[in-house]
Amino acid sequence: xxxMNPKQYHAYAMRQLSQVPGIDPEMPGRDIKQVxxxxxxxMGSGITVCFLRAGIPTILVDQTEEALAAGLKSIAxxxxxxxxxxxxxxxxxxxVQLLVSTTLCYDDLKDAxxxxxxxxxRMDIKEAIFKRLGEVAKESALLATNTSGLDVxxxxxxxxxxxxVLGLHFFSPAHVMPLLEIVRGKETSAEALKTALYVSxxxxxxxVVVGNCQGFAANRMLESYARESEFLGLEGASAAEIDxxxxxxxxxxxxxxxxxxxxxxxxxxxxxxxxxARLIPDDPxxxxxxxxLFAEGRLGQKTRAGNYDYGEDGRTPIPxxxxxxxxxxxxxxxxxxxxxxxEEEIVSxxxxxxxxxxxxxxxxxIINSPSDVDILWIYGYGxxxxxxxxxxxxxxxxxxxxxxNLNAYKEADExxxxxxxxxxxxxxxxxx
Ligand SMILES: NC(=O)c1ccc[n+]([C@@H]2O[C@H](COP(=O)([O-])OP(=O)(O)OC[C@H]3O[C@@H](n4cnc5c(N)ncnc54)[C@H](O)[C@@H]3O)[C@@H](O)[C@H]2O)c1
Numbered sequence: 001x002x003x004m005n006p007k008q009y010h011a012y013a014m015r016q017l018s019q020v021p022g023i024d025p026e027m028p029g030r031d032i033k034q035v036x037x038x039x040x041x042x043m044g045s046g047i048t049v050c051f052l053r054a055g056i057p058t059i060l061v062d063q064t065e066e067a068l069a070a071g072l073k074s075i076a077x078x079x080x081x082x083x084x085x086x087x088x089x090x091x092x093x094x095x096v097q098l099l100v101s102t103t104l105c106y107d108d109l110k111d112a113x114x115x116x117x118x119x120x121x122r123m124d125i126k127e128a129i130f131k132r133l134g135e136v137a138k139e140s141a142l143l144a145t146n147t148s149g150l151d152v153x154x155x156x157x158x159x160x161x162x163x164x165v166l167g168l169h170f171f172s173p174a175h176v177m178p179l180l181e182i183v184r185g186k187e188t189s190a191e192a193l194k195t196a197l198y199v200s201x202x203x204x205x206x207x208v209v210v211g212n213c214q215g216f217a218a219n220r221m222l223e224s225y226a227r228e229s230e231f232l233g234l235e236g237a238s239a240a241e242i243d244x245x246x247x248x249x250x251x252x253x254x255x256x257x258x259x260x261x262x263x264x265x266x267x268x269x270x271x272x273x274x275x276x277a278r279l280i281p282d283d284p285x286x287x288x289x290x291x292x293l294f295a296e297g298r299l300g301q302k303t304r305a306g307n308y309d310y311g312e313d314g315r316t317p318i319p320x321x322x323x324x325x326x327x328x329x330x331x332x333x334x335x336x337x338x339x340x341x342x343e344e345e346i347v348s349x350x351x352x353x354x355x356x357x358x359x360x361x362x363x364x365x366i367i368n369s370p371s372d373v374d375i376l377w378i379y380g381y382g383x384x385x386x387x388x389x390x391x392x393x394x395x396x397x398x399x400x401x402x403x404x405n406l407n408a409y410k411e412a413d414e415x416x417x418x419x420x421x422x423x424x425x426x427x428x429x430x431x432x
Contacts, residue, residue: 006388010378013371013389018197020209020368022190029195030140032202036061036112038129039119040071040102043146046174047116049078050203052096053088053175059112060102068102075100078175106136113138114199116168118146121269126150127158134159142195144168148219148266149273152185152212162187166196169216170205171380172262179379180205181216206379211366214277215270218376220361221390223274224353226267227420229255230289232349234331236338239307240319245346250384255350256307257317258381259290260300264307268294281419284334292326352405355394356424363426370430391430399431 004012018025035051037044040062051058052075060075062068079096082088088096109115115137117129126145133143143165145155156165167183180203182196193209200207210217229242233256243254259267271287274280280287293299293306300306301314308317331338358373367373374389383389394402403423410421 006386006392009371009374009388009392010385013369013375014206016369016371017206017208017375020193020197023194023197024190027190027194029198030113030142030191032056032113032142032195032199034059034112034114036109036115038062038115038117039146040067040074041118042074043170043172043174044116044118045071045074046078046172046176047118047146047170048100049075049175050170050205052079052099053082054202054204055096055099056202057099057101059108060100061104061106061109062102063104065104068104072100072102078173082175106132109133109136110138112141114142114144114195116144116146118170121148121150123150123154126155130155130159130165134161137164142166142192142199144196146170149215149270152183153187156185156187163189164192166192167212167216168196168199169218171218177380178204178206179218179376180207181218181376181380182207182209183212183216184209185212206375208372208375209368210372210376211361211364213361213364213366214274214279217361217367217372218380219270220366221354221357221373221376222381223270224357224420225255225350226259227286228349228353229259230287231285232341232346233289233327234285234334234336235341236331237341237346238319239323240317241341241343242346242350243317245343246350248343249347250387252382260306260308260310260317263300263302264290264293265299281416283416283419285336288330288334289327292330293323296322296326298323348405349409351390351393352402352409353420354390355402355430356406356421356427358391359424359427359430362429363424370432373430394430399428403427 034057036059037048038061040060048058048060060071079093083090115133119125143159145167152167156162159165166185166188169181171177171179180200197207215223232242239256243256246254267290298305301310304310304314309320361367362370370391373391377383377389378385387393406421406423410417
């Protein structure tokens with residue numbers, strides 16, 4: 001595979017996506033003639049736009065008329081931006097808007113072929129909704145959750161018909177981002193999965209089937225990237241230096257800007273849920289910067305302050321003295337010495353853990369093929385297409401060099417090096 005150029009490799013990686021264990025590529029999925037989306041917030045409205053653009057009648061559900069009205073407003077805005085970008089004509093928007101209807105009543109979902117839940121990230125609410133869906137949805141309906149990290153099997157169990165349930169993890173903004181993680185629960189049927197792959201096609205997304213674990217595949221790999229970005233900050237690299245290193249590498253934006261776009265609050269919820277699942281080692285550096293920004297109300301672009309300050313447009317990052325002050329205070333408390341950090345170190349500190357985590361999720365069966373990693377990173381996080389993806393890059397580097405580099409960082413961190421950097425026992429599988 002090292003002899004393929006990135007373009008050839010990409011074509012190969014895309015073909016691999018349909019090779020899902022237990023699924024016959026010839027097996028037909030179920031037809032999708034009507035969709036329902038529960039939750040008219042940020043994700044629910046974006047997801048609705050995806051189906052409207054595909055010409056599929058979609059019912060939007062929420063708890064209040066106000067929430068539904070706000071959802072319809074977001075939908076109109078997103079469709080309007082499609083006109084600006086030349087994706088739709090004003091007449092098409094009018095036509096497409098006739099396909100959306102709203103309801104407060106679950107009984108109206110009885111004819112939906114696909115129901116996607118996108119309500120608050122709380123297990124109790126999601127369980128209650130899936131219990132209700134188990135009662136009202138028609139027998140052939142596919143039931144999906146857009147959870148970013150809750151246990152899909154637990155949600156599926158609440159429905160009483162787990163074979164019909166899976167995760168459809170859209171990325172934000174849902175009507176723009178090209179990736180769809182299809183989360184296979186332990187009881188999800190082959191037919192349901194096949195239908196989900198069909199859903200990715202009709203919504204113009206790249207669908208990747210992944211297993212159910214904290215963060216699923218993409219966000220789980222992203223966690224090590226976010227961790228190291230924060231550590232580099234505490235060691236003295238500014239947000240702008242970290243981001244610049246990654247944009248010079250070819251990403252459209254670096255991790256600090258991306259974190260501000262996604263929301264510092266979102267990262268804090270992830271950290272909390274990882275903590276309760278005992279997935280964070282007893283390392284005082286871990287997530288400390290995010291927690292401090294959160295405590296200061298610096299939630300990212302939405303509050304015009306996060307890893308950066310933001311001016312009037314709310315989008316252009318401006319280096320923040322306040323962030324430097326917070327960072328220096330934390331570093332001093334933790335006894336971390338400030339030093340010059342090279343661009344090369346920033347890139348390798350961010351990407352090597354991704355490669356190591358990729359080997360672990362491959363071994364655990366969370367992904368089906370090493371090349372899935374590259375598709376997830378290209379379509380989910382903007383990894384430069386011309387560089388093929390993290391696994392492609394690892395192959396170019398060679399197994400020995402990847403292992404040596406991981407070991408060098410392991411030695412450099414006496415206390416936590418073994419946890420963060422020890423080469424995965426299955427690293428070699430990425431090179432097969
Ligand atoms: N925001 C992101 O970047 C992102 C990315 C991927 C996945 N997700 C996931 O998508 C889901 C929704 O996130 P969001 O950012 O759109 O949240 P949001 O707060 O913008 O919207 C949630 C909506 O759900 C509605 N709701 C709450 N309880 C309900 C109920 N019982 N019945 C009907 N509607 C109900 C709320 O009124 C609100 O309109 C979460 O599970 C989240 O983890 C979010």
